[in-house]
Amino acid sequence: MEDPKPKSMRFWEQSEKEKAEMKASGTYVPRPLEHIDLHYKYDHERFRFAKLPFRSQFWLSLKIFCKWGLIILLPLSILTDIIFELDSSNFDIKELISYSTTILVLKVLLAPWICSSIIVNYFPRFWFRPPKGPLWELNRRTGLVTLFDYRNFKKEGAIEKVTAPFYEFDAYIVTSPDRQGLAMNGLFLIHRYRDIRINLNDLITPDNTTQKPCALWDFLQNFMDISRPLPDIPMYEAHRHLDPVTAEHDHKASREPRYWIDMDDDTFKAKVKEMLGRIDAIDTFSRPNLMAKHVKYID
Template sequence: MTQESYYAKTAYGSTEVPEQEPSNERPWIMRFAKVRLPWGNADEVTPVSFVEEYSPRDLRNQEHSKIEREEQIAKGSYTPSPFEHIDFHMRDNHESFRYALLPVSSHFWIYMVGVGRILFLIFLTLSFFILTAEFIDTKKILSDIIADYSVTLVVLLGLPLLCWMAGAVVIKFFQNLWIKPSRGPIWELNRRTGLVTVFDYKNNGEYKKNGTIGELTAPFYEFDAYIATSPDSQGMPLNVLYLAHRYRNIMINFGALLCPGPDVQPPCALWDFIQNYMNVSRPLPDLPQYEEYRHLDPTTAEYDRLTGRNPRYWIDMDDATFKQIVSEMHQRVDEIDTFERPNLMAGYVTYVD
C-alpha cells in the first residue's frame, strides 16, 4: 500500500502545513499560567513512562500468549476470557491513539487499595513512634500501653487495613465487580487522518441522555500545545500539557495520561512525542508498544527497510540493555531544549496573542 492511498488528505506532514487564518485571541483563563510551546524541531524523545510501559519481557509474554491462543483456536479448544470481547475504548497503534478512563466504580476499588495501603503504612509508622515514646516516658509494659491506645490503634490501623484488604480481594478475585468499560473515549489523535477528536458527552451543558456521543474534530495543525502550571496542596507547582484549538473551544487536558509534576521537561517530551506520532513524513516513534505495527504504517515500513532496522529490536532485547535505554531517555528528557526552539507554525499562521 502506498503512502498516497493509505493516509488521508488531512494527514499531518511537517513540510505540508497549509496557510491558516489568524488565531483567535485566547480567553483570559487560557492565558493564565499557560505557556505556549513551539511547533517543530521535535526531538526523538518521549515521556519515560511510555518506554517503561511495555518491557521486552512483556512483549515476549504477549507473543507467547498470542501463539498459544492461535494454536488453541486451530484445535477448537480455545475459551475466551471473560473480558476479551469488551471494548474499553482504548487504542494505541499505527493508526490512532485513543484514550479512555475506567469508570468511577472501577477507580473506587483502585483507590481503596492505594489509599488504604498508604494510610496504613503512615499510621503504622506513627503508632510505632508514639508507643515507643510512651514506653520510654512511662516505663509501662508494652501490653498495657497497647491496651491504653487500643481504640486509637483500631481506628488508625484497622480501617485503612480493612480498605486495603477489601480492595485487594475484589481486584484479585472478583474482577467482574471492578473491570468495566467506560461510557466511551475521551480523545483521539489519528495519525492516518491527521485529525484530533474530542468526544463530547454534553449538549449545551447537559449530559446527553440518549447515549449518543458528540465529536469535536479538527486538523492537528490547528492546535497549539500549552503547559499549565497550578499549585498543589503544598504550594508546589504542577505542570500539565494541554492541546487547544486556535479557532474553536476544543481542548485536551493530558493530565490523566501523564501525571502532573513539578518539572516542565516531561510535558515537553509528551509534546515532542505527539508531533512525531502524528507526522506521517516521519516513522512512528520507536517504542516497544508500536513494534508489532511498524510494518503496517507505510512511512515507517519504508524507513525500516532503508535503515535495516531489526523488526524484533524491542522484543528480543535483554533486560540490561532495556534498563540502559530507559536511563538514557531520562537524561534526554532532562536535557530537552523546547523553549529554545523557534515556533515554526508562525510561518503558517499569525498569532494575535
C-alpha cells in the same frame, strides 16, 4: 516508554500463541470480560485515549493506595511504637494499645485493602464497568484530532464528535497547585480558532517541572508527522511494519524487528534511564516559534 516492558511483551506474545493453539484445537475458553471494548487504541494510525468510569477507578485506586500505605506507613509506625516504649519508664500494654500508631494504621488501611483486593481479584463483574467510549483521538493517517463529547449521551444515547486538523492546535503548559500548594505543570492541546481543548493530565500526571509536558508534546508531534517514522518505543514495535514511512526507515537502518521484545531487563533499564536523561535535557523553550510568523496570539 515503560508500558509495556519487554517482559510483559513476551508474556502477551506467548499468551496469544497459546490462545491461537487452543482455538485451533477447539479447547479455548474466553477469559472473563474478554469481549468488552475498552475503546483505547494505540497503533500505527491512531492514538485513541479512554479511561474507566469512576466506579472502576475507585476500587483500583483504593487497592493501590491502601497497599502502598501499608508498605510505607507500617514499618514507620512500628518503629515509632518501639521508640515510644523504649522512652517509657514502665511497660504498659494498655497504654501501648491505646496510643499505638501501628494499630491506627492497621485500622485505617488493612480492612479496605483486603476488601478492595478481594473485590478486584475475584468479583470483576461487581467493580468493572467499561468506558462509554474514548475521550479523544489523534489520527496519524488523516491528520485529524477528534474530541468525543458525552454531554447529550444520557438523554439521546449519542456521542458527538468534534474534529479539527492537528496543525491547528497549540500546546499549553497549564500550572496549578497540588494539595500541598506546589506548582504542578500539565499539558493541554487547545485549538487556535475554536473552543476545543484536550486535557492530557489523564495521560501523564502533572509534574513539578516543565520537562515531561514538553516531552509529551514532542512525542505527539512526532507521532502525527507522517514524514517521520513512528516513535521508537515498545508500544509501537508490533505496528512499525504497517506504517510505510516507518517500515522504509527500519529497512534502511537495518533495525531489528524484535528490538524491544527480546531486550533483557538490565539493557531496558539503561534505555529508560537514557530516555529520562534526554527528557531532562529537552530544549523546547529555546526553539524558534514558527507560528509567530503567521499568527498573532491574544490572551
